[in-house]
Amino acid sequence: MSTRVCAVSELRDDEPLRVELAEIDITVVRTGDEIFAIEDVCSHADFPLSDGDVEGCTIECALHGSRFDLRTGKPSGPPATVPVPVYPVSVVDGDVYIDVEND
Numbered sequence: 001m002s003t004r005v006c007a008v009s010e011l012r013d014d015e016p017l018r019v020e021l022a023e024i025d026i027t028v029v030r031t032g033d034e035i036f037a038i039e040d041v042c043s044h045a046d047f048p049l050s051d052g053d054v055e056g057c058t059i060e061c062a063l064h065g066s067r068f069d070l071r072t073g074k075p076s077g078p079p080a081t082v083p084v085p086v087y088p089v090s091v092v093d094g095d096v097y098i099d100v101e102n103d
């Protein structure tokens, strides 16, 4: 089931927004026309990905520089080797919905 987390207008391009849903910390990222939701915990050492930088479809952890693909959650740059869960995003009437039951 999808749950509303914010309005699209609250998202600034390439600026991660941290939300909590079903006791899961999630980073919502808008990049261009696309919006992604990835768990807000780097798989390398439990650091919040929302503190990181976004470039295209990649978010870079601010602590040691691991990079993750926002589409898949897979690491695309070391030192992380384990994927981070990503969640389906939908937009309805200008609001962002995330489905945490289908990562």
Ligand code: FES
Pocket (backbone or CB within 6 Å): 042, 043, 044, 045, 046, 047, 061, 062, 063, 064, 065, 066, 078, 079, 080
């Ligand atoms: S905690 Fe993210 S790269 Fe180390």
